[in-house]
Structure formats: structure tokens, C-alpha cells
Amino acid sequence: MKRSAKPASPQKLDIRSVAARAGVSIATVSRTINHVATVDPELAERVWKAVKELNYFPNTQARALVSGRSRLLGLIVSEITNPFFPELIQEFENIAVERGYEILIGSTNYEPRKTEACVRRMLERKVDGVAIMTFGIEELLLDHFAAGDIPTVFIDLGPKRPSSSTLTVDYHHGIHEGVQHLAALGHRKIGFISGPLKLRSAETRKAAFLDSLHSFGLTAEKAWVIEGDHTLDGGRDAMHRLLELKKWPTAVMCSNDMTAIGVQHALFEAKLKVPEDFSLIGFDDVHLAEYTIPPLTTVRMSCKDLAHAAVTNLLNHLCPGATPAAPIHAIPTKLIVRQTTNVPRKLSK
Numbered sequence: 493m494k495r496s497a498k499p500a501s502p503q504k505l506d507i508r509s510v511a512a513r514a515g516v517s518i519a520t521v522s523r524t525i526n527h528v529a530t531v532d533p534e535l536a537e538r539v540w541k542a543v544k545e546l547n548y549f550p551n552t553q554a555r556a557l558v559s560g561r562s563r564l565l566g567l568i569v570s571e572i573t574n575p576f577f578p579e580l581i582q583e584f585e586n587i588a589v590e591r592g593y594e595i596l597i598g599s600t601n602y603e604p605r606k607t608e609a610c611v612r613r614m615l616e617r618k619v620d621g622v623a624i625m626t627f628g629i630e631e632l633l634l635d636h637f638a639a640g641d642i643p644t645v646f647i648d649l650g651p652k653r654p655s656s657s658t659l660t661v662d663y664h665h666g667i668h669e670g671v672q673h674l675a676a677l678g679h680r681k682i683g684f685i686s687g688p689l690k691l692r693s694a695e696t697r698k699a700a701f702l703d704s705l706h707s708f709g710l711t712a713e714k715a716w717v718i719e720g721d722h723t724l725d726g727g728r729d730a731m732h733r734l735l736e737l738k739k740w741p742t743a744v745m746c747s748n749d750m751t752a753i754g755v756q757h758a759l760f761e762a763k764l765k766v767p768e769d770f771s772l773i774g775f776d777d778v779h780l781a782e783y784t785i786p787p788l789t790t791v792r793m794s795c796k797d798l799a800h801a802a803v804t805n806l807l808n809h810l811c812p813g814a815t816p817a818a819p820i821h822a823i824p825t826k827l828i829v830r831q832t833t834n835v836p837r838k839l840s841k
Contacts, residue, residue, distance in 0.1 A: 643809030666791035666825030683716035727754020
């Protein structure tokens, strides 16, 4: 009895197959796949067409060995449970992939041990650059990136090094617009719930609020300025503390949207309404802010702007001949008015 013939093995695809299909040299395929900017656009289009038709998947590890680059960008964030950071990660990945890079994510939760582990992972995977969108990383850990000549981008505050850039958020502009909006509605008693004041960003937002009050001739009632922790529970607890006071503000600004949503829940529990009893403003403009009931008025700090600036600055540090990376890059903020602000009404316990 004759044995049936074995099915032919599928042909192994490699860079030579792509070159033959596109009618170009192997070198052109290699340079195209590695996103070398000087490749002729017409040839690059033929290469990508062949890649798609052959369903070819480039070997990123092999490319890294040849080029000496991992084509990997690191992104270190504070806490993955805050919706702002997943939105930032998504935007960062979208832009990085468009530029031919993958990303490696680390979350510190503000814990020194986790922070050290994040830095170690980035170094072990030989990332080409790191965006550090968190706070409190020890200088000693940052020295590891400097020693490896790894470009870094920071938010708000970073070391002054040749391969480092800092993204400075214009907290004051958006918060000033928020206070101006409340003042125009007639509010004179405005409270503020900050983030944890060990964080520079939380300190800066609080200072911007106090400066804005002063610019409109308003006085900050000390009891109405409360430290929170940037979480839902923290916002709820801070609002409960405000409600225990003999005198209440008529409006509350919050250092982030999660705090503001927690405040909304505390007011719901107290059978008080937003904005009829309290006007409320958040900060960040996470996607969820549009879907609270009522939709949250907030200060927008665009994740897209942050991600684009971070990736662009990293690649400018990495690519010879590119536009030099700016040591400081400003990120704008803007008030987004929805339905949690209105004219004040007299409140009493």
C-alpha cells in the first residue's frame, strides 16, 4: 500500500521573499522595515505592499541585533487604575506604532520598590528611550538611564541632561479659566480638593487655584482647601469633611476628575444635587467625565498632546539629523464647560 505524499511545507518567508515580490534589493527592504526616512517613497510603498500581500511579519529581535536598536519605547506611569493613564497609554502606543516602535509599560503606584522594578525592566529590555509620566523617581535610578545614554522625557520636573526633555503642563491657565467661570456665575465661596501634596503636580494645581482666587479678589477659606489622594474614595471622603463644616462653599474645584466623581457620589449620598446645590469642576477630562450624571465640567489636559510630545521628543533625541528636542515643551490646558456648574444658591446645614 502506497503511503500518501506528505503535504508540502509552506514556504518560509523572509526578507528575500519580500525583496523578490517588490522587485527591490534586500537592503531597500531592510531600510524600509526599519523606517529609515531616506528610502524612496515609491520603493517603500512597493515594499509595504509586498509585506501585506505575503503576510510577512518582520523579526523584531533580528532587526534589533542588526540595527543595535530595540525599537522599543518605555512608558512609566503612576497608577494604571486611574482612567487618565490608560488613555495616555493608548495615545502613546498609537503614536509610537505609527513611528515604527513598540512600547513597554510600567506602573509605579508611587511605591519605591515598584519604581525600581520598572526601571530595571526598561534597562533589561534595552529600551531606546523612556517617557516617565510619574513622580518621585529617585535620582539614583535615573542615573541608570543616563549611564546607558537612554533618552528620557519627564512630566513637570526632570533633570537637566543632554538627552532629557521635560513636558511642563500649564496648570494655571485651565484652573484660572475654571475660577473665572465660577466667579462669572456669581460664586464667591469656592473650595478646592487637591491631590496628595507630596506630588509636585498636586502642589502646582493647588497653587494655581489659590493664585486664581486672589486674581479675582476672592479669599481662600482655609477649611475649604482639603488634601485628597486623586481617587474616587478620596474625593468622597474629602466632600464628607466639607459637609461636616458649619459653613459650606457653593462650588468645589478638584485636582483631578476621579476626585470630582467621588465628590458627586458624596453629594448624592447626602441628598444634595449638582449643580443645584454645589457647582463642581474636575481636572484632566478623562473620557468618563462626559458620561457622569450630569456630565462633568472639567479642565482638559490632553492625553494626545502629552503622548505626541513625549514620543516626538524621544525620537528627536534618537534620530540623527532630526529637529533637536526642546529641553522644555509646554502642554496647554483648557476649561471644558458641561453641566456641573451653575449660579450659586444659598446653602445651610
